[in-house]
Amino acid sequence: xxxxxxxxxxxxxxxxxxxxxxxxxxxxxxxxxxxxxxxxxxxxxxxxxxxxxxxxxxxxxxxxxxxxxxxxxxxxxxxxxxxxxxxxxxxxxxxxxxxxxxxxxxxxxxxxxxxxxxxxxxxxxxxxxxxxxxxxxxxxxxxxxxxxxxxxxxxxxxxxxxxxxxxxxxxxxxxxxxxxxxxxxxxxxxxxxxxxxxxxxxxxxxxxxxxxxxxxxxxxxxxxxxxxxxxxxxxxxxxxxxxxxxxxxxxxxxxxxxxxxxxxxxxxxxxxxxxxxxxxxxxxxxxxxxxxxxxxxxxxxxxxxx
Ligand SMILES: Cc1cc2nc3c(=O)[nH]c(=O)nc-3n(C[C@H](O)[C@H](O)[C@H](O)COP(=O)(O)OP(=O)(O)OC[C@H]3O[C@@H](n4cnc5c(N)ncnc54)[C@H](O)[C@@H]3O)c2cc1C
Numbered sequence: 001x002x003x004x005x006x007x008x009x010x011x012x013x014x015x016x017x018x019x020x021x022x023x024x025x026x027x028x029x030x031x032x033x034x035x036x037x038x039x040x041x042x043x044x045x046x047x048x049x050x051x052x053x054x055x056x057x058x059x060x061x062x063x064x065x066x067x068x069x070x071x072x073x074x075x076x077x078x079x080x081x082x083x084x085x086x087x088x089x090x091x092x093x094x095x096x097x098x099x100x101x102x103x104x105x106x107x108x109x110x111x112x113x114x115x116x117x118x119x120x121x122x123x124x125x126x127x128x129x130x131x132x133x134x135x136x137x138x139x140x141x142x143x144x145x146x147x148x149x150x151x152x153x154x155x156x157x158x159x160x161x162x163x164x165x166x167x168x169x170x171x172x173x174x175x176x177x178x179x180x181x182x183x184x185x186x187x188x189x190x191x192x193x194x195x196x197x198x199x200x201x202x203x204x205x206x207x208x209x210x211x212x213x214x215x216x217x218x219x220x221x222x223x224x225x226x227x228x229x230x231x232x233x234x235x236x237x238x239x240x241x242x243x244x245x246x247x248x249x250x251x252x253x254x255x256x257x258x259x260x261x262x263x264x265x266x267x268x269x270x271x272x273x274x275x276x277x278x279x280x281x282x283x284x285x286x287x288x289x290x291x292x293x294x295x296x297x298x299x300x301x302x303x304x305x306x
């Protein structure tokens with residue numbers, strides 16, 4: 001099969017208004033960085049995802065699934081093959097148990113939108129998630145968390161598509177959720193949807209917590225600049241931002257990328273940053289922190305196209 005063949009086959013199976021070629025990934029990452037995806041398909045439908053994956057397998061074309069691109073650094077050279085962007089918004093009540101109500105949410109739904117909606121309806125458990133700008137699928141992959149809460153606390157199951165085309169319903173334990181970790185990427189699963197268990201709470205207290213956390217984020221985080229959130233995972237016994245600050249790296253800049261002056265745990269795009277700028281900055285920060293404190297900072301940000 002030639003290159004042109006797989007692209008024309010994708011055009012046959014996927015709706016044209018949600019299919020793009022040479023699509024700049026800078027448009028689809030919160031870093032606002034990244035060269036073109038050779039092919040970019042948007043969907044939130046399990047059968048469409050399966051059709052795209054099957055086609056890529058048959059044609060030997062590489063593919064990657066992304067959510068809202070809020071934890072991604074994409075190469076300046078872009079991404080070969082197909083990027084499947086899960087985007088949509090579907091949530092429904094899905095039973096109850098143990099004094100909780102269950103909600104099934106599609107992977108492409110924005111986590112913050114879902115969390116705000118259930119908080120408004122008086123459910124407690126996802127207040128921590130109202131300011132996390134990822135999709136539900138991305139949040140399961142990363143076991144996203146903040147302010148003492150994490151996805152694994154209220155996840156009942158996630159439906160995943162396996163490499164051999166099965167759909168499995170897996171618990172937080174089976175997904176091996178721990179601090180910013182799951183086994184989804186290593187097992188090449190695709191998260192299709194997730195079920196969360198939430199309790200009815202005091203609407204006033206829920207609103208107060210949500211407002212308080214939003215104020216904290218605005219106060220402490222450089223939300224006025226493009227970024228991918230915390231660049232590094234929290235090393236055990238330390239805070240990445242404090243280590244970086246203690247190395248004198250507050251405001252340290254490589255090209256358009258900068259260690260945020262407001263929060264040293266964030267690398268920001270000051271304008272026109274390239275992926276190479278960010279990589280250079282990450283490497284320099286890692287070396288300095290390792291030299292000074294003997295701690296190797298592990299990126300939380302995921303790399304695509306390198
Ligand atoms: C301003 C800001 C604040 C942030 N604050 C927080 C925070 O408080 N806590 C926190 O944990 N994170 C935070 N983040 C990081 C980010 O929002 C989370 O990691 C989020 O869970 C990523 O979701 P996403 O949909 O954007 O995933 P993406 O960035 O699109 O993808 C992340 C990884 O998941 C994979 N992936 C995505 N969807 C799927 C799927 N359906 N199936 C299989 N693999 C998939 C991708 O291939 C990639 O490896 C912040 C980011 C920003 C920009």
